[in-house]
Amino acid sequence: MLNLRKIILFSAFLVPLLLPAQQKPNMDNYQPPQSNGPLPPNFLISTVDKYEQDRQKIQQNQDKKMQKAEDDFYLQTNYSVDQMCFSGEVLVNDTMGQYVNRVADTLLWNDKETRKNISFYILRSPIVNAFTTDQGIIFVTVGLLTRLDNEAELAFVLGHEITHYKHHHVYIGYVEGVKMQQGMGQYEATTFENRYLKRHRYARSQESQADDEGFDMMVAAGYDPHAAIKAFDILALADYPFSDTTFNKSFFETNYLIFPSKYQPDTVKGIRPDNEDEDDDLATHPSTYKRRKAIIHKFNKLQDTTGALFKVSESMFWRVKAIARFEECSEHSQDQEFSEAMYSDYVMQSSYPDNYYLEKEMVRAMYASVIEKNKTLNLDDLMALFQSLFIIGGPDDRPVGEQGRLKGFVSKADATGWNIAALHYAWDVHKKYPDDPDISYWCTGLFRELTLKNKVRIGEFEKNDTEFVHFGNRILKDTAIVNHSKIATPAERYQLALDHMSKDSIDTYHYWQFAFIDDLKDSAFVAQFKEATVWADSVHLQDSLWYMQSTRAQDKSKGEIESDLSGPQGITKLVAVNPVYIAYIDHGDDGDQEVDVRNSLDGHSLLVDEMKKDAKMFNLDLTLLDESGLDTSSVDRFNDLSVASQWFAQRDNYTDHQVLPYSQEKMKALAQKYGTPYFMWSAYITYKGKRRGNLWRALSFLVTPLAPHIAYRMLTPHEDVYYIAIIYDVNTGYPVFVQKTQMSNQHENKSRLRLHVFDLFHQITEPKKKKK
Amino acid sequence: MKKAALIFASVLAFHFANAGPHGGYIGHRIILAGEGAYSPFFTSVKDFYTKYNFQYGGNLNVIVARRTQVGVFYNMWSLGGNQAFQSNMGKNDRVNGTQYGLVVRNFRAGRGGLAPIGKFWDVSMSYASNTYKAGSDNKDILGGTPENVPVSSNQILAHVAFGTQMVFWNHFVGNTGVRFGGPIYTIDKNNGGYKNFFAQRIAYKEFFSVFFGIGFLI
Numbered sequence: 008m009l010n011l012r013k014i015i016l017f018s019a020f021l022v023p024l025l026l027p028a029q030q031k032p033n034m035d036n037y038q039p040p041q042s043n044g045p046l047p048p049n050f051l052i053s054t055v056d057k058y059e060q061d062r063q064k065i066q067q068n069q070d071k072k073m074q075k076a077e078d079d080f081y082l083q084t085n086y087s088v089d090q091m092c093f094s095g096e097v098l099v100n101d102t103m104g105q106y107v108n109r110v111a112d113t114l115l116w117n118d119k120e121t122r123k124n125i126s127f128y129i130l131r132s133p134i135v136n137a138f139t140t141d142q143g144i145i146f147v148t149v150g151l152l153t154r155l156d157n158e159a160e161l162a163f164v165l166g167h168e169i170t171h172y173k174h175h176h177v178y179i180g181y182v183e184g185v186k187m188q189q190g191m192g193q194y195e196a197t198t199f200e201n202r203y204l205k206r207h208r209y210a211r212s213q214e215s216q217a218d219d220e221g222f223d224m225m226v227a228a229g230y231d232p233h234a235a236i237k238a239f240d241i242l243a244l245a246d247y248p249f250s251d252t253t254f255n256k257s258f259f260e261t262n263y264l265i266f267p268s269k270y271q272p273d274t275v276k277g278i279r280p281d282n283e284d285e286d287d288d289l290a291t292h293p294s295t296y297k298r299r300k301a302i303i304h305k306f307n308k309l310q311d312t313t314g315a316l317f318k319v320s321e322s323m324f325w326r327v328k329a330i331a332r333f334e335e336c337s338e339h340s341q342d343q344e345f346s347e348a349m350y351s352d353y354v355m356q357s358s359y360p361d362n363y364y365l366e367k368e369m370v371r372a373m374y375a376s377v378i379e380k381n382k383t384l385n386l387d388d389l390m391a392l393f394q395s396l397f398i399i400g401g402p403d404d405r406p407v408g409e410q411g412r413l414k415g416f417v418s419k420a421d422a423t424g425w426n427i428a429a430l431h432y433a434w435d436v437h438k439k440y441p442d443d444p445d446i447s448y449w450c451t452g453l454f455r456e457l458t459l460k461n462k463v464r465i466g467e468f469e470k471n472d473t474e475f476v477h478f479g480n481r482i483l484k485d486t487a488i489v490n491h492s493k494i495a496t497p498a499e500r501y502q503l504a505l506d507h508m509s510k511d512s513i514d515t516y517h518y519w520q521f522a523f524i525d526d527l528k529d530s531a532f533v534a535q536f537k538e539a540t541v542w543a544d545s546v547h548l549q550d551s552l553w554y555m556q557s558t559r560a561q562d563k564s565k566g567e568i569e570s571d572l573s574g575p576q577g578i579t580k581l582v583a584v585n586p587v588y589i590a591y592i593d594h595g596d597d598g599d600q601e602v603d604v605r606n607s608l609d610g611h612s613l614l615v616d617e618m619k620k621d622a623k624m625f626n627l628d629l630t631l632l633d634e635s636g637l638d639t640s641s642v643d644r645f646n647d648l649s650v651a652s653q654w655f656a657q658r659d660n661y662t663d664h665q666v667l668p669y670s671q672e673k674m675k676a677l678a679q680k681y682g683t684p685y686f687m688w689s690a691y692i693t694y695k696g697k698r699r700g701n702l703w704r705a706l707s708f709l710v711t712p713l714a715p716h717i718a719y720r721m722l723t724p725h726e727d728v729y730y731i732a733i734i735y736d737v738n739t740g741y742p743v744f745v746q747k748t749q750m751s752n753q754h755e756n757k758s759r760l761r762l763h764v765f766d767l768f769h770q771i772t773e774p775k776k777k778k779k
Numbered sequence: 780m781k782k783a784a785l786i787f788a789s790v791l792a793f794h795f796a797n798a799g800p801h802g803g804y805i806g807h808r809i810i811l812a813g814e815g816a817y818s819p820f821f822t823s824v825k826d827f828y829t830k831y832n833f834q835y836g837g838n839l840n841v842i843v844a845r846r847t848q849v850g851v852f853y854n855m856w857s858l859g860g861n862q863a864f865q866s867n868m869g870k871n872d873r874v875n876g877t878q879y880g881l882v883v884r885n886f887r888a889g890r891g892g893l894a895p896i897g898k899f900w901d902v903s904m905s906y907a908s909n910t911y912k913a914g915s916d917n918k919d920i921l922g923g924t925p926e927n928v929p930v931s932s933n934q935i936l937a938h939v940a941f942g943t944q945m946v947f948w949n950h951f952v953g954n955t956g957v958r959f960g961g962p963i964y965t966i967d968k969n970n971g972g973y974k975n976f977f978a979q980r981i982a983y984k985e986f987f988s989v990f991f992g993i994g995f996l997i
Contacts, residue, residue, distance in 0.1 A: 624806070716955065716989075728891070750891035753898070758804070758946035762896050765805045766845065 030325035037333055037364045040129070041646045042099040045639040047126055049144060050092060050099070053635075055608060057085045057142070076185040080141075080178060086604045088140050091130075093585065093634040095652025097146070098129040099645065106327045107147050109319045110158060111165050114228045121173055127165070133338045133347070135245035137164050139171040141178045149338055152331035153249040154241045157316040158324045159225065159234030166221030173220075176213045183209055211293045218298055222305055231314035232306050239299040243280035247408055248347065249332060250354045251278050254409040256416050258353060259428045262498050263475060264522035266424060267505045267513050272415040278408040336368045340669070341653060343660065345376035346414040353413065366436045367446055373429035374449045374456075375668035378661070380422045381460040423461040427519045429453055434526055445670045452666030454539035459546065465536045468523040472497075475521040479504040572745040575773035580628040580683035581734070584651040587689065588614045590755075593696030603695070610760065614691055617761050621768040630681055647677055655688045658735065667740045674737040685743065689732040689767075693755040698725040728755045730763050734771060744771055803842040804895055804996055810840040810848070810952050812994020818985055834988070836878070842894045846886040852903070854878040871914025874981045878936070880905025886944075895952060895996075898943050905936045907962070907983045932982040934962040940990070952994040961986045 052060075061081035065074055091097060098104055107127045115122040124143040130136075133150040140146075145168045155161050171177065185191075222235050256271045280295075292298075306312065317324055332355055339348035352369045359365055406415045417425065430453040437446045457463050479500035505518055526532045590606035593599075615635065622629035632648050650673045657669045678684040698720065705721070727750065734744040746767060753759075802808055816834045833856065840850030858874045884901035886892030892899055910931045942956015962983050 621805075730891070748891040750897070753891065753943075754945075756945070756947075758949065759896050761949075762804055762893055762946070766893050769802065 030322060031358060032322070032326040032329050034329055034333060034359055034362060034364070037330075037362070039337065039364075040098055040101040040103060040330060040334060042097075042101060042642050042649070044100040044642060046099060046637060046642055046645060049088075049126060049142070050634070050645065051637055051639065054085050054089045057089075058082050061085065061142075070191075072189060072191070073182065073185070076182055077178075080181045082604050083602075084141055084177070084181075086602070086608065088142055088144055089634065091146070092128075092144075093648065095585075095649040095656075096131045097649075098131065099642070101129060103129045103147075103149070103152060103327050103330055106319065106323050107152075107161070107165070109323075110161050111169070113318050114162055114166055114169065114224050116228065121169065125169065125172060131334065131338055131341075133335045133342065133344070133351075135241060137168050139168045139177060141172075141175060143172060145169070145172065149331045149334045150245075151241070152327060153335050154245075155324075155328060156237065157231075157234055158319060158321070159230040159314065159316045160238045160241065161324075162225040162228060162230045162318075163221055163235040163238045166224035167217045168221075169224065170217040170220040171213070174213070174216065176217065180210060180213065214292045215298070215301060218302060219305065222302055226309065226314065229314055229318060231316050232309060232312055233314075234316065235302050236299060236306060239295050239302070240280070242298075243295050244278065247278050248350055248354070248410045249335070251409050252354045252357055254350065254353060254413045254416070259432065261431060261522065261525075263524045264424075264428055264431060264519055265498060265502045265505065266416075266420060266428075267508075267518060268502065269506070269513075270416050270419045272406050272412050272419075274405055275409065275412045275415075276405050276407045333364060336365065336372070340368065340372045340375060341657065343375075343379075345372045345379060346417050347410065348372035349376070349417070350410040350413045361439075363440060366439070367443065370429075370433040370436050370446055370449050371668055371670075373432060374452055376417060377422075377426045377429045377453060377456050378668060380417075380425055381456050421514075423457070423463060423517075424519045426453065426457045426461050427463075427522045430457060431522060431526065434529075434532060438529075445672055448666055448671060449668060450535065451539070452668065454535050455542060455666060458536075458539045458543035462543075464540060465527075465533065467517065467520055468527060470521050470524055472524060475501065475524065478521075572742055574770065575775050576734070576744050576771045577774040578627070578683075578685050578734070578744075578771045580681075581622075581685045581687055581771065582630045582632050582651075582677075582681050582683060583618060583687045583689060584655060585633045585648060585688075586611070586614055586618065586631070586691075588691045589693075591692070591694045593694055600694070606693075610691065610693075610755075613757060613760060614764065617764040618768075621765050624765075625768045625772040627768060627772050628683075632681075647680070650674065650677060651686060654737070655686075658740070671737070671740055674740075678737050684736045684738040685734050686737050687732060687734045690729070691760060691763075692729045692731075694727045694729075695724050696726075698723070723754065725752060726754050727751050728753055728759070732767050746770070802845065802894075804946050805949070807950075807996040808842040809997040810842075810850070810895060810994050811837070811997055812840070812952060812954075812992045813837050814852070814854070814954075814990055814992035816854070816958065816988040816990035818988050834876075834878075834985075838882070838992075838994075840882075840884070840895075840994075844894070846888060846892060846894050848884045848886075848894045850882050850884070852878075852880050852882055852905070854905075873912045873914070874909050875912055876907060876909040876983065878905050878907040878983075880936070884944075895944055896946055899941070899956075901940045901942075903936075903938045903940070903960075905938070906933070907936050908933045909981045909983055911977075911981050931967070932978045933966040934983050935964040935966065936961060936983060937963045942990070946996065950996050952992070952996055954990075954992045956990055958988050958990055959986065 058081050062078055065077045065081075067074070104127060107129065111125065111127055112122065115125075125145060126143060127145050127147060129152075130146045130148045132148045133153075134148055135150040135154055137145065137147045137151055145165070147164075151164065152161075222232065225235060226232050256266050260266060293301075332351065336348050336352040336355065339345070339351060349369060349372045352365050352372060356362065356365050356369070406412055420428075430450070433446065433450045433453055437443075437450050440446055476497045479497055501521075505513060508516060523532070588607055588610035590603040590610055591600045592603045594601065615631065615633070618629065618631065621627075632644065632651055634648075637644065654669070654674050658667065661667055674686070677686070728748075729750075730746070730748040732744070732746045733742050735741065736743050748763065814836055818833075834854045835856070836852060836854030838850050838852035840848045842848045854876075855878070856876045858876070880903050882901050882903035884894075884899050886894050886897045886899045890898040908931050938958050938960030940956050940958040942954055944952060944954035946952055965982065967978055
């Protein structure tokens with residue numbers, strides 16, 4: 008065991024030495040990836056048609072339960088895959104996807120039949136993952152591509168996933184799960200715990216088989232087998248960022264804005280792989296240690312351990328990796344992980360300084376984190392509260408890695424100081440790229456956050472350099488700790504002065520008051536600051552009203568939330584983005600919910616039909632931006648759907664009065680393209696579950712005159728229905744119409760859906776009433 | 780009653796003249812329905828025991844706003860008589876009632892209601908007339924004093940109801956709920972005596988009922 012550990016350790020350190028030097032592609036004119044070329048057939052066939060095709064494969068001569076299980080499998084997998092494909096997160100035929108497909112071509116050079124049935128797509132996610140579907144679609148995440156060191160590692164991962172597909176592991180896994188649940192086949196006559204263990208043992212055997220054959224596949228294709236061993240490092244470090252570059256708060260500082268040193272954690276824990284040799288009895292995958300050990304075992308049996316690290320293209324690999332890392336900065340922001348976004352950006356800026364895209368993404372992430380920090384009770388505060396209440400002094404609560412250091416810094420920095428740092432950074436970037444409307448827009452947002460939330464006025468910054476120098480000198484003189492004349496720069500003296508102030512003093516002292524000494528010489532900066540102040544003074548009342556409105560909305564938990572955003576809108580042209588209909592089944596106390604796919608598909612079909620019909624009735628020019636009606640040449644529409652879906656996902660996170668911390672420009676372009684600024688997000692969701700409290704009902708049945716009603720209640724399931732429709736003017740980013748209806752304990756049926764869609768279209772097309 | 784119907788028709792005509800082709804259930808705004816109501820308690824009419832108090836009738840409703848429908852209704856009932864202590868009623872006696880009224884039904888925004896679907900509450904005002912029809916075994920009739928038997932007892936009623944209404948297959952409307960209320964004003968003025976006493980005995984005294992309705996969207 009010890010020897011093997013040494014080999015593993017050795018291989019982990021040796022292989023990087025064998026790696027070629029990283030290339031640094033030119034990313035000056037980087038544009039975020041988008042889908043290209045003809046849309047593949049997977050995107051053109053409806054879920055129902057795919058399901059109908061697949062169910063022809065079900066063998067009729069087998070047990071009825073198994074027939075049903077297979078039928079459910081084809082329905083659920085086709086539905087899930089299509090939901091994923093049209094979520095806006097999938098890239099088709101982009102640079103990363105093209106490269107991955109070419110590596111797959113190399114791997115399957117002698118198996119054209121399998122290659123024909125498999126397609127690889129990139130999933131916009133920072134999570135390190137790749138996964139296979141029974142339909143032959145294999146998703147590779149952006150997060151995985153950021154971690155790779157060479158093409159051979161990718162080849163091993165793809166070989167692993169291809170093996171899953173070739174052996175129908177997804178399908179078999181599902182069927183085995185059903186057998187286990189029902190105690191059939193090998194799971195007969197044993198306890199549930201044993202069945203569970205057996206099922207997971209079986210899943211682990213599938214993973215081992217995928218590793219085994221994936222390794223053979225990459226070796227057969229001529230790739231360097233060392234890379235397979237190294238690939239497990241990616242797995243072991245998957246929860247950490249793609250780099251552990253040292254973070255220093257000076258990145259966010261200037262000559263006149265210096266944060267107290269206590270804001271930055273002194274020490275951090277080093278990044279260590281997760282426990283590779285963990286007990287995997289209850290896991291679907293063998294432990295990383297066992298997997299690596301098995302591959303080393305195979306490796307040792309090889310006659311020839313040489314091979315190529317790159318076969319398709321080394322330069323293309325480095326370009327793809329750089330794209331993935333650029334993209335990850337944005338993905339973290341999209342997922343509301345702003346510290347992670349800033350750290351990825353920080354790391355990339357060390358390789359690509361003055362890069363337009365990275366600087367812009369940094370402004371975006373900083374602005375978003377300012378909004379988060381300025382909330383009355385933000386997530387960091389909640390976590391700190393939770394830890395103080397329930398976690399009593401862990402042995403080592405230092406942050407992990409350099410990303411942890413940045414996170415710790417942002418968390419400890421006070422809201423005003425952080426807002427000022429973000430504004431200063433954003434203003435610098437704005438001056439470099441004055442024509443970028445997004446950066447300019449975010450600067451406005453940062454000014455507004457500073458004046459409205461942090462209540463800071465321009466007068467507090469009207470300082471000069473002499474005062475700055477004097478302050479540092481005075482404190483040092485007062486404390487008499489060091490001879491200040493020996494400290495080289497005023498900034499260093501100021502830092503030292505801050506660090507020698509008492510905790511109470513530092514908490515009340517406005518260390519940021521000199522931050523804008525240079526910026527205040529810029530008349531545009533002053534003008535915007537003053538403009539934001541006027542705005543902040545004028546919205547205090549509106550803000551309070553908004554707060555009350557929001558409180559009212561929360562209190563009124565049932566039913567439609569009435570507000571100024573309901574009622575006639577006089578809209579004549581509308582784009583409905585991916586209308587959603589989902590029927591959930593609630594399985595009970597454990598909160599386990601499952602999508603009722605059949606009802607969801609039926610409901611969605613009805614919803615779309617009604618929308619089309621009602622649009623015609625109300626003379627509404629409606630464009631449905633969804634998966635329907637696509638053909639091979641519809642890639643632009645597919646990209647539009649992606650832009651709009653991501654925009655809506657972001658929009659939902661912010662309240663109305665804020666400048667939104669994501670790009671408005673893409674949506675404005677869509678508004679121009681579709682001839683209307685009105686884009687609608689709508690969702691119709693039902694939850695059906697067991698009715699609780701039937702015992703009391705049964706008792707009241709005996710004494711109450713409402714017997715028929717009670718009997719009806721007892722015989723029907725509990726159901727909650729939610730209808731949501733929000734229309735945004737995407738030019739401003741603000742909603743113009745909001746309809747949220749919650750119907751608790753009421754049954755969904757077609758008539759109710761029809762009426763609500765009809766009413767919605769009635770409302771939005773009805774001419775606005777003139778205000779008296 | 781004719782006057783009331785005329786006023787209601789005028790209101791409808793005005794409404795249709797001023798409204799676009801919208802509203803209601805995907806454009807349908809008139810509901811013609813039948814309704815049955817039963818009293819879950821078996822002793823609803825004092826001293827005049829009913830075997831099962833059941834009312835039935837029809838109504839015409841129009842959806843006039845996003846969450847409101849108004850309508851006219853007509854109900855009738857026929858209660859079987861029974862001998863009670865010292866009663867001079869015969870077991871074959873009946874009280875036949877009719878009721879005309881106006882109802883305003885409001886679909887509850889707080890529960891996601893939109894006319895004509897969802898949880899609702901309604902208020903109704905109506906005129907009810909109970910007519911006594913003596914059976915062949917009636918003592919008064921037999922005793923030769925038919926003048927003691929009043930022809931009818933007429934009252935103004937007010938009710939409030941809570942229920943739920945659904946549409947099925949685009950054209951059928953179903954509803955159910957509970958209704959509370961009763962007479963608020965008695966029109967007949969019998970100056971005391973036996974006649975007055977008798978009128979009170981046959982007067983409308985249904986305070987709580989459960990109703991079911993089935994109708995068509997037009």
